[in-house]
Amino acid sequence: QVQLVQSGAEMKKPGSSVKVSCKTSGGPFDSSSISWVRQAPGHGLEWIGGITPLTGTTTYAQKFQDRVTLTADESTSTAYMELSTLRSDDTAAYYCARDWGASGCDKWGQGTLVTVSS
């Protein structure tokens, strides 16, 4: 059974950076992409970007283009999302998901709560 397990909750100051990890187990890591999605409290889902671990190819939502970096380590089957220059409105649950493109995101991590506060 494929599982995506994310790193724990983070408390950050405005202007700092956060790096969230997402480890895949129980299945191949490099046969699909990994998408990152966030959800601010009381709000809907927002796609941040995606990475294809096999090729390292990344795609970012225009809104996050200048502040987000997605990476993947095939040796540990772990994907990472780093968001810089944090603001209070970056407070959200951040999810990773196994992304099959046209077939949707079929497995999701448990979410990582990032709180940005001075």
Added chain:
Amino acid sequence: DIQMTQSPSSLSASIGDRVSITCRASQTVTHYLNWYQQKPGQAPILLIYGASSLQSGVPSRFSGSGSGTDFTLTISSLQPEDLATYYCQQSYSTQYTFGQGTKLEIK
């Protein structure tokens, strides 16, 4: 970016009712439309992919239809466990976008 608009934003229905949620894209997404269910405090679950294909393990009371710009998610007979927020998502563009969500409440 392709904008996805869902209607209604919220919906109240009784157990056993047939429920439909619509999703409209600002431009064609052909059949690259997915539906997710999210219960409070949980990660989303994929229900429908490719506009009409039922994800493995999802109850058959869920179905999807549509193509181009207009899509519908239908629950044929509402069950108590269907209390959730439902989101559409387009994967036609490399810049994925989600609808704003439809909150389904049980009367």
